[in-house]
Amino acid sequence: MSNHQQLTDSSKNKSILKILEPIGRNLGLTLFAMFALFPLVWMVICAFKSDAQMYNTVFVFQPTLENFRAVLIGTDYFKAFFQNLVVAGGAVIITVIAGVPCAYALARYNFKKKEDVAFQILSFKFAPEIMVILPIFLIFQKVGLYDTFFGLIWVYQLITMPLLIWVVRGYFEDISVEVEQAAQLDGYTWYEVFFKTLVPLIKPGMVAAALLAFIFAWNSFTFPLILSGFKIQTITITALRYIASDTVHYGQVAVASTIAVLPEVIVALFIQKHLVRGLSFGAVKG
Amino acid sequence: MFGSSTKKKGGEINYNEVPAHIRRRPYYIIAPGLLILIGILIPFITAIFLSFTNYSFRLPKWGFVGFKNWINMFTSKEFYHALSVTLRYGFFATAAEMLLGTGVALLLKKDTRYSRILKVLFTFPLMVAPAIAVLIWQLMTSNTVGVLEKVLNIFGVYNFPWAASHSTALFTAILIDAWVNTSFVILLVLAGIQSLPKSPFEAAAVDGASSWFTFKTLTFPMLKPFMYIALLFRLMAALQEFGIIYALTKGGPGDTLMNISLTGYISGFTYQKLASALPFLLVLWLLINKTAQFLVKRQRYLAQQAAGK
Numbered sequence: 001m002s003n004h005q006q007l008t009d010s011s012k013n014k015s016i017l018k019i020l021e022p023i024g025r026n027l028g029l030t031l032f033a034m035f036a037l038f039p040l041v042w043m044v045i046c047a048f049k050s051d052a053q054m055y056n057t058v059f060v061f062q063p064t065l066e067n068f069r070a071v072l073i074g075t076d077y078f079k080a081f082f083q084n085l086v087v088a089g090g091a092v093i094i095t096v097i098a099g100v101p102c103a104y105a106l107a108r109y110n111f112k113k114k115e116d117v118a119f120q121i122l123s124f125k126f127a128p129e130i131m132v133i134l135p136i137f138l139i140f141q142k143v144g145l146y147d148t149f150f151g152l153i154w155v156y157q158l159i160t161m162p163l164l165i166w167v168v169r170g171y172f173e174d175i176s177v178e179v180e181q182a183a184q185l186d187g188y189t190w191y192e193v194f195f196k197t198l199v200p201l202i203k204p205g206m207v208a209a210a211l212l213a214f215i216f217a218w219n220s221f222t223f224p225l226i227l228s229g230f231k232i233q234t235i236t237i238t239a240l241r242y243i244a245s246d247t248v249h250y251g252q253v254a255v256a257s258t259i260a261v262l263p264e265v266i267v268a269l270f271i272q273k274h275l276v277r278g279l280s281f282g283a284v285k286g
Numbered sequence: 287m288f289g290s291s292t293k294k295k296g297g298e299i300n301y302n303e304v305p306a307h308i309r310r311r312p313y314y315i316i317a318p319g320l321l322i323l324i325g326i327l328i329p330f331i332t333a334i335f336l337s338f339t340n341y342s343f344r345l346p347k348w349g350f351v352g353f354k355n356w357i358n359m360f361t362s363k364e365f366y367h368a369l370s371v372t373l374r375y376g377f378f379a380t381a382a383e384m385l386l387g388t389g390v391a392l393l394l395k396k397d398t399r400y401s402r403i404l405k406v407l408f409t410f411p412l413m414v415a416p417a418i419a420v421l422i423w424q425l426m427t428s429n430t431v432g433v434l435e436k437v438l439n440i441f442g443v444y445n446f447p448w449a450a451s452h453s454t455a456l457f458t459a460i461l462i463d464a465w466v467n468t469s470f471v472i473l474l475v476l477a478g479i480q481s482l483p484k485s486p487f488e489a490a491a492v493d494g495a496s497s498w499f500t501f502k503t504l505t506f507p508m509l510k511p512f513m514y515i516a517l518l519f520r521l522m523a524a525l526q527e528f529g530i531i532y533a534l535t536k537g538g539p540g541d542t543l544m545n546i547s548l549t550g551y552i553s554g555f556t557y558q559k560l561a562s563a564l565p566f567l568l569v570l571w572l573l574i575n576k577t578a579q580f581l582v583k584r585q586r587y588l589a590q591q592a593a594g595k
Binding site: 025026028029032033035036037039040042043046054055058094097098099101102104105106108109111114117121123124125126127128129130131132134135136137138139154157158161162165190215218219220221222225226236237239240242243250253254256257260261264265267268269272275276279280283284285 | 309311312313315316318319320322323328329330332333336386389390393394396400401404406407408409410411412413414415416417418421422423424425426428430431433436465468469470473474476477478512515516519522526528529532533546547550551554555560563564567568570571574575578
């Protein structure tokens with residue numbers, strides 16, 4: 001009897017588990033989704049609230065564009081947005097021009113100290129930013145690179161270059177060397193091989209890596225905090241001013257944040273497939 | 287992982303039997319990229335040099351002072367406090383993100399429409415700059431306009447101090463850090479889950495192994511290399527976190543959140559005593575570098591083990 005009893009008990013347990021399992025799973029996911037996504041939702045809600053509504057309403061309110069007007073018109077936030085675009089975009093362009101060949105050489109050629117060079121490039125990723133930036137500040141002031149586009153774009157290479165080189169190197173390694181040899185046999189010179197056969201093959205991955213590098217550069221806080229002054233303002237630094245003043249206009253804080261986050265969310269949607277590989281510097285081929 | 291190309295010798299062009307000008311080609315190709323980065327390395331060497339001087343942005347004259355800055359640092363309370371904040375922040379932020387991220391990744395394992403949508407949505411916080419993340423959380427935690435205050439009021443908690451109090455500032459900073467970065471762990475562990483081979487799990491199911499046993503002996507060991515990469519990236523970043531803490535309280539209240547990065551910034555940049563700030567930052571660099579080296583080695587070993595070598 002007891003044997004039979006146990007059997008039905010355990011199968012009953014299993015069927016209960018089968019019902020409970022998806023409920024528990026979706027509950028857990030929903031809880032985390034609230035943590036991960038609600039702050040963004042709340043930010044957008046706050047962006048449309050007037051100063052008065054900010055204090056006495058939660059979800060039901062009369063949406064207004066007043067905050068957008070206050071942040072975008074007659075302030076330097078728009079200028080910061082544009083300058084951030086120039087600095088981050090410029091940094092990525094330089095990185096692609098100098099970094100993709102570098103990635104190719106590290107993937108294909110076998111030369112002395114190759115792994116050392118690759119590791120050295122990676123180690124920039126793990127160097128404390130403040131440690132690197134304080135001496136650079138000193139030198140930039142001496143040579144006149146402080147608060148210039150050129151100076152910032154150069155320093156941003158520390159963010160964008162290691163990422164691009166390591167990720168794109170992985171994409172090059174994925175291409176069989178026979179593809180190249182076939183093209184060489186057809187009489188292509190080495191740069192024709194590179195531009196006509198290899199670049200088209202790695203293009204999706206390369207573009208994704210460049211876009212991710214752009215996001216990292218866009219988000220950089222430490223570098224512009226120390227190396228830019230009155231002339232160049234980036235969005236991360238300028239946005240902080242909205243919270244620093246004595247009378248905080250939370251609606252404007254929300255608008256400033258929304259504008260800073262929006263381009264990144266859009267980019268993230270485009271590079272979903274390559275995100276894991278990019279974020280892990282090619283270590284995980286998701 | 288790192289250094290994967292060494293295994294693929296067959297996939298490389300062997301240029302050893304070709305003329306010297308072609309053999310030198312890889313060096314020409316990497317030169318521009320390397321020069322750009324090495325140009326930035328010069329200040330780094332300057333840093334070590336300057337840490338033995340009394341250089342300050344304010345004084346026109348400076349000279350060597352030997353190990354004075356280093357001795358000052360090791361005998362100051364400030365240093366040990368900063369080290370403790372750095373380690374606590376690094377440990378708790380990384381631990382929270384690893385546990386939460388792995389847990390959520392396991393929940394996302396089953397492929398449903400809900401989980402597919404969430405996978406995309408969860409990448410959004412990851413894109414947010416630390417400083418902007420702090421702003422977003424100010425909107426959440428403000429005692430006047432924040433929605434969390436209203437939620438806590440329901441539970442009878444009023445005026446929760448968040449970043450304004452000694453006892454909750456570290457928690458608040460780590461909460462924001464976890465909001466941004468937990469998704470990173472989720473993505474990496476999910477990539478690991480997707481790469482799992484099917485047959486061992488089928489065998490375990492046939493043998494009637496419990497799900498806990500399967501997780502302990504199969505899933506977890508095979509996910510370990512992926513978790514190590516997540517751990518490596520998160521720990522290295524958390525040990526030198528600057529943006530979140532600076533934007534949140536500038537190291538305050540008092541010196542509650544003054545980790546080594548913040549201490550170095552305040553004494554080097556705000557007080558303009560560069561030379562005395564540099565030893566702090568060099569110690570941080572050493573700490574991060576050594577930890578990274580250790581983790582990379584360990585990760586390689588685990589990846590080989592998981593691959594059955």
